[in-house]
Amino acid sequence: MYSIAKENLNSLYAAIAGSYDLFMPIKTAGQTNYGFWKEGAEGDIDTLKTIRSGKDAFFPQVEQLYTVNREIVPADVAAGDDAEKAADTPVRTKLKVTPGKLVDQDFVIFGMRACDVRAIEVMDNVFLTDPVDSYYKSRREHGIVVALACHEPEESCFCTVFGVDPADPSKAKADVATWMIDGKLYWKALTEKGEALTAKVADLFEQEDADAKVEEEKSYIEGIAKQLPNAELSLEGWGAGKTDEKFKSEVWDKVYKGCLGCGTCTFVCPTCQCYDIKDYTTKDGIQRYRCWDSCMYSDFTLMAGGQNRQTQLQRFRQRFMHKLVYYPTNNDGMFMCVGCGRCVEKCPQSLNIVKVIKAFAENK
Amino acid sequence: MQELINRLKELIADGTVVRAIGWKKGDMPYNPEPAYFEKPEDFDNFVYDGFCGANLSKMMIEAAKLEGKTAVCLKPCDTYSFNQLIREHRVNRENTYIIGVGCRGKLDIEKARKEGIKGIKSIAGVDIEGDGDVTFDTIYGEKKMAYKDLMLDRCHVCKGKDHVIFDEVIGESKDTADADRFEEVIKIEKMTPEERFAFFKSELSKCIRCNACRNVCPACSCRKCVFDNTKFDSQQKANVDSFEEKMFHIIRAFHVAGRCTDCGECSRVCPEGIPLHLFNRKFIKDIDTFYGEFQAGKDPEAQSPLTDFTFDDLEPKDAVGRGDK
Amino acid sequence: MCDCGNNKNQDILVPHVGIITDITQETPDVKTFRVNAPGGGKLFEHMPGQCAMVCVPGVGEGMFSITSSPTNKEYMEFSIKRCGLLTEYLHGLSVGDEITVRGPYGNHFPVETELKGKNLLFIAGGIGLAPLRSVINYCIDNRQDYGTIDILYGSRSADDLVKLKEIKEKWMNTEGVNVYLTIDREQEGWDGHVGFVPAYLKEIDFSTDKIGLICGPPIMIKFVLQGMKELGFTDDQVYTTLELRMKCGVGKCGRCNIGSKYVCKDGPVFRFDQIEEMPDEY
Numbered sequence: 006m007y008s009i010a011k012e013n014l015n016s017l018y019a020a021i022a023g024s025y026d027l028f029m030p031i032k033t034a035g036q037t038n039y040g041f042w043k044e045g046a047e048g049d050i051d052t053l054k055t056i057r058s059g060k061d062a063f064f065p066q067v068e069q070l071y072t073v074n075r076e077i078v079p080a081d082v083a084a085g086d087d088a089e090k091a092a093d094t095p096v097r098t099k100l101k102v103t104p105g106k107l108v109d110q111d112f113v114i115f116g117m118r119a120c121d122v123r124a125i126e127v128m129d130n131v132f133l134t135d136p137v138d139s140y141y142k143s144r145r146e147h148g149i150v151v152a153l154a155c156h157e158p159e160e161s162c163f164c165t166v167f168g169v170d171p172a173d174p175s176k177a178k179a180d181v182a183t184w185m186i187d188g189k190l191y192w193k194a195l196t197e198k199g200e201a202l203t204a205k206v207a208d209l210f211e212q213e214d215a216d217a218k219v220e221e222e223k224s225y226i227e228g229i230a231k232q233l234p235n236a237e238l239s240l241e242g243w244g245a246g247k248t249d250e251k252f253k254s255e256v257w258d259k260v261y262k263g264c265l266g267c268g269t270c271t272f273v274c275p276t277c278q279c280y281d282i283k284d285y286t287t288k289d290g291i292q293r294y295r296c297w298d299s300c301m302y303s304d305f306t307l308m309a310g311g312q313n314r315q316t317q318l319q320r321f322r323q324r325f326m327h328k329l330v331y332y333p334t335n336n337d338g339m340f341m342c343v344g345c346g347r348c349v350e351k352c353p354q355s356l357n358i359v360k361v362i363k364a365f366a367e368n369k
Numbered sequence: 370m371q372e373l374i375n376r377l378k379e380l381i382a383d384g385t386v387v388r389a390i391g392w393k394k395g396d397m398p399y400n401p402e403p404a405y406f407e408k409p410e411d412f413d414n415f416v417y418d419g420f421c422g423a424n425l426s427k428m429m430i431e432a433a434k435l436e437g438k439t440a441v442c443l444k445p446c447d448t449y450s451f452n453q454l455i456r457e458h459r460v461n462r463e464n465t466y467i468i469g470v471g472c473r474g475k476l477d478i479e480k481a482r483k484e485g486i487k488g489i490k491s492i493a494g495v496d497i498e499g500d501g502d503v504t505f506d507t508i509y510g511e512k513k514m515a516y517k518d519l520m521l522d523r524c525h526v527c528k529g530k531d532h533v534i535f536d537e538v539i540g541e542s543k544d545t546a547d548a549d550r551f552e553e554v555i556k557i558e559k560m561t562p563e564e565r566f567a568f569f570k571s572e573l574s575k576c577i578r579c580n581a582c583r584n585v586c587p588a589c590s591c592r593k594c595v596f597d598n599t600k601f602d603s604q605q606k607a608n609v610d611s612f613e614e615k616m617f618h619i620i621r622a623f624h625v626a627g628r629c630t631d632c633g634e635c636s637r638v639c640p641e642g643i644p645l646h647l648f649n650r651k652f653i654k655d656i657d658t659f660y661g662e663f664q665a666g667k668d669p670e671a672q673s674p675l676t677d678f679t680f681d682d683l684e685p686k687d688a689v690g691r692g693d694k
Numbered sequence: 695m696c697d698c699g700n701n702k703n704q705d706i707l708v709p710h711v712g713i714i715t716d717i718t719q720e721t722p723d724v725k726t727f728r729v730n731a732p733g734g735g736k737l738f739e740h741m742p743g744q745c746a747m748v749c750v751p752g753v754g755e756g757m758f759s760i761t762s763s764p765t766n767k768e769y770m771e772f773s774i775k776r777c778g779l780l781t782e783y784l785h786g787l788s789v790g791d792e793i794t795v796r797g798p799y800g801n802h803f804p805v806e807t808e809l810k811g812k813n814l815l816f817i818a819g820g821i822g823l824a825p826l827r828s829v830i831n832y833c834i835d836n837r838q839d840y841g842t843i844d845i846l847y848g849s850r851s852a853d854d855l856v857k858l859k860e861i862k863e864k865w866m867n868t869e870g871v872n873v874y875l876t877i878d879r880e881q882e883g884w885d886g887h888v889g890f891v892p893a894y895l896k897e898i899d900f901s902t903d904k905i906g907l908i909c910g911p912p913i914m915i916k917f918v919l920q921g922m923k924e925l926g927f928t929d930d931q932v933y934t935t936l937e938l939r940m941k942c943g944v945g946k947c948g949r950c951n952i953g954s955k956y957v958c959k960d961g962p963v964f965r966f967d968q969i970e971e972m973p974d975e976y
Contacts, residue, residue, distance in 0.1 A: 033575060034571045034572050035642055036575055036641050056641055066577070066578075066607045070705070070708065071707075071708045071709075073751035073794065075751065097791050097792075098787075098791045099792050100751065100793070100794060101711070102708065102710075102711055104705060105708075132946060136944050138705065138946060157509060159487040159489075160397060160487065160489045160490065161397065229488065232488075232490075232508045234396075234397070235396070248973055249973070252973040253974075262403075262404060263402050263404060265585055266584060267580045267581040267583070267585070268579050268581075269580075269638075272577045272578070272579045272640075273640055278946070279948030279949065280941070280942070280946075280947045281606055282947070284754070286752045291751040295942075297606065297607055298947070298948075298949075300948060302580075302597075304597055306938065306950075307939060308938065308939045309778045313938065319975070323951075326953075327948070327951070330954070331951065331953060331954035332954075335954050349396075349397065349400070352400075353581045353585050353637075353638030355401060355402040355403075356402060357396070357400075360395075360396050363396060599779075
C-alpha cells in the first residue's frame with residue numbers, strides 16, 4: 006500500500022494540482038468547506054465534516070445552463086420578403102442560444118467521507134436517469150473521487166443506519182480509498198481512474214505493507230461507530246410505498262413548529278438537489294443559470310392561482326417525505342438520507358431528520 | 370428550572386394562558402428546540418439550560434394570533450427584541466404573558482468543537498443554577514471546559530441582565546459581560562479599506578445564502594421580503610457573482626439598522642460562522658455617535674433616530690467622507 | 695441554433711430558438727401563437743397532451759400544453775392566456791419575433807393504446823380546451839381509429855370560447871362528432887345553451903360507454919368528476935391533466951411532485967384512479 010507522511014501532504018496536493026483541478030476541504034476564515042486548492046491554501050482533512058457537502062463537486066450551487074443573445078433587427082430584415090407583415094411593428098427580436106460549457110477535463114475530489122460518496126450515488130439516480138443531465142454527467146465522468154475514512158466519527162453521525170461504512174472507503178463508489186492513521190495517509194487505488202491518478206503522484210509515496218494497520222484502524226472506527234448515540238436508529242415504517250401511512254399522520258403537527266423555513270438544512274445536505282432556473286440579464290446577454298433551491302422556501306411551489314404548499318407544515322412534511330418515502334419509492338427502497346448529521350449540527354432551531362424519525366417511532 | 374416548569378403548568382391550569390413557548394429537550398444534549406407546550410405531559414420534555422440560546426420573541430408573532438394567551442420565556446436580551454416587535458406592531462402584547470427567565474450566559478457548541486471535543490454522549494454543568502466547569506462525557510474520553518470559554522460571543526458583551534419587559538421574572542441571573550461591545554468594530558474601523566475589504570470578502574465568501582440569519586432575526590419580519598420578490602433582481606437565490614454575495618448582507622444590515630437590538634441570533638445560527646453581528650454593530654455604533662446613544666427595544670415608546678427627523682440631525686457631509694471610517 | 699464549438703451540448707435544458715409565424719386573438723385574453731423553426735418546419739415532434747417550456751429570455755419561462763395536434767405537419771401552436779408577467783410579455787410580441795422553446799415534456803394521452811377504438815367524451819372549460827384540442831384534432835385526423843366523439847365545452851361568455859371558428863367549421867362538420875357548447879350567463883347574440891359545464895353535463899346525461907377526458911379550472915374538474923361518477927363513470931374511465939409550478943420540466947428540480955410522482959414527467963396526464971392514490975396535496 007502507498008503511504009505519505011502528514012507533513013508532506015502539501016506536496017501531494019501541489020502534485021495533484023499540477024495535472025488536475027483539485028477540489029478538497031480547505032480552511033478559510035475558520036471554517037472548512039470544499040474549494041479548489043491553490044498554492045498557499047490550507048488543506049484540511051482533519052475536520053470530519055465540511056459545512057457544505059461534497060455535492061458541490063458535481064452539482065455546484067450555481068451552474069450556467071446557456072446564454073441567450075438578443076438582437077433587435079428591423080422588421081423588413083426579419084420578415085424577409087413578407088413586407089406586409091413588417092408593416093405592423095418596426096423591429097423584431099432575434100435570439101441566439103449558446104449552451105453552457107461542459108466540464109471536459111479530469112478533476113480530483115479529495116478527502117470525501119463515505120457519507121458524501123454515498124450521497125453521490127443517490128444523486129446519480131436523479132441526474133443520470135433519463136433524460137440525462139449532461140452538466141452533471143460530464144462532471145461525474147471527469148471527477149476522480151478520493152475517499153477518506155473517518156478516524157473519529159462525531160455524535161451527530163449516523164451513516165451506519167443507512168448501510169454506509171465510515172471505516173472502509175473501498176466499499177463506497179470511489180476511485181481511491183485513503184486512511185489517516187498515526188500521522189500517515191494510506192492510499193489504495195480502487196478503479197482504473199484511481200490507478201491513473203496514483204501513477205501521476207506515485208513518486209511522492211512510500212510503499213509499505215500496511216494491511217494489518219488498516220484493518221486495525223477499520224476495527225477501531227467500527228467500534229466507535231457502534232457507540233454513537235444514533236447508531237441504533239430504526240427506520241421501521243419508512244421507505245418505499247409508505248406514502249399513505251405517513252402523509253396524513255398527526256405527528257407532523259408536533260415536529261414542524263420550530264421550523265423557520267430558512268433552507269439551511271437543504272444547503273448543507275449532501276443529497277438535496279432541488280434547483281431553480283433563473284435568468285440574469287447582463288449587457289453581454291441573458292445568462293440562464295440554475296441554482297440551489299429549497300422546498301422549505303415559501304415560494305417554492307408558488308403559482309399564479311395560489312400554491313399547493315401554503316403552510317410550513319406541508320413544506321416540512323414534503324422535505325422529509327421526499328427523503329424517506331418518495332425517493333425510496335422511485336429508487337428501489339434506497340433512502341435519500343445518508344446519515345451525515347449536518348442537519349443535526351446546523352439547523353438554527355435544532356430540528357433535524359433524527360428528531361423526525363424518533364418522533365414517529367414514539368407515536369406509533 | 371423546576372420552578373419555571375411548575376409556574377408554567379400553573380398558568381395553564383388556572384386558565385391565564387392556553388399554551389407556553391419554551392424549549393424542548395433535543396436528541397443531543399446541546400440542541401434543545403423551541404417548542405409549544407400545552408398539556409401537563411408536554412412539560413416532561415421541557416428544558417431550560419445553558420444551550421437554550423434561541424430568541425423566542427419572534428415566535429410570538431404567530432403565536433399571539435392564536436386563540437387565547439400564550440406564555441413565552443424570554444431571556445433579558447430577548448425582551449429587547451420583544452419590545453421592538455411591539456413598537457413595530459408586529460406582535461399582540463395583550464395576548465402574551467412574558468416570563469423573564471434568569472440567565473448566566475448561553476453556550477455555543479461550536480466553541481467546544483473548535484477545541485476538538487467530539488463524540489459527545491452527555492454534558493454536565495450547564496444548568497441555570499450551576500457554577501463551575503462544563504464536563505463533556507465523550508466516546509473519546511472526558512473533557513472539561515470553563516463555562517466562560519464556552520459562552521456565545523454575544524454573552525461576553527451582554528447589555529445587562531435586567532428584563533426590559535415582563536409579567537414576572539423567574540430565576541436568578543449572573544453578569545457575564547467581560548468585553549467591550551464595540552471592540553471588534555473598532556478593530557475593523559482601524560483597518561485600511563483594502564484590509565477591510567479582504568476581511569469581509571473572505572468571511573462572506575463562505576456564505577451559502579441559506580437565509581438562516583434573515584429567518585431567525587426578529588427585525589426581519591416583512592411579510593414579503595425584498596429577497597423573495599421576483600420583481601427585483603435582488604431575488605437571487607444564490608451568489609451568481611461575488612457582488613451578489615455581499616449585496617445580501619449589506620442590504621439586510623441597512624434594512625434592520627436602527628431596529629436591530631443586537632440579540633446576536635444572526636451570528637449564532639450562521640452555519641458558516643460568519644460574524645454577521647459586526648455589520649449590525651457598526652450601524653449601532655454609528656447611530657450612537659451621530660444621534661446619541663440609542664438602544665433599540667429598551668423603550669417601546671421611543672422613536673428610533675432613523676425615523677425621527679429633527680433640525681439638529683447630522684448632515685451627511687459631516688458624518689463621513691468618501692472612503693473614510 | 696447552437697453554436698458551441700468543440701463542446702457539443704444540446705442538453706435537455708437547453709432550448710431551441712423558435713420564430714412566431716402567426717398570432718390569432720382568440721378571446722380578449724387568449725392568443726394562439728404559431729411557432730416554427732427559424733429555417734422553416736416544426737421545432738420537434740410531440741404526442742397529444744405533451745407540453746413545452748416557452749421562454750422569453752430575461753422575462754421568464756412557463757410550461758404550456760401544445761395545443762396543435764402532431765398530425766399538423768407544418769407548425770406547432772400554443773394557446774396562451776394572459777395572466778402573469780411572462781404571458782403579458784408574450785401577448786405583446788409580434789409575428790417575426792423569436793422565443794425559445796424546449797420540449798416535448800411529460801406523458802401524453804394514450805391515443806395509441808387505451809383510447810384507440812373507444813368512444814370519447816371531452817369536457818373542457820375555458821382555456822382548458824387547449825390541451826384537449828391536440829387530442830381532438832388527432833382523433834379527427836385519424837377518424838377511423840376512434841368511436842363517437844362528444845365534446846362538451848363551456849366558458850364564461852361567448853367571447854371566451856377559444857377556437858370557436860375551428861369548432862364550428864371543422865368539429866361540428868365531422869361525422870360522429872357531437873359538440874355541446876355552453877356559456878355561464880345569458881348574453882345577447884348567443885342562442886346556445888346557458889349554464890355551467892357540470893350542470894349541462896347532467897342535463898345531457900351521457901351514456902357511460904365512453905372514456906372521459908377533462909380539462910379546465912380545478913373547481914370545474916371537481917364538480918364534473920362528481921357529476922360523471924353520479925352518471926356511473928368509474929375512476930379508471932376518466933383522464934385529466936394536472937398543473938403545478940414547473941421549472942426543469944424533466945422531473946429533476948424537485949418542484950412539481952405530488953407524493954412520489956412528478957407532474958412534469960409522470961404526468962401531466964393522469965387517470966383518476968392514479969390521482970386517488972396520490973396524497974391529498976393538490
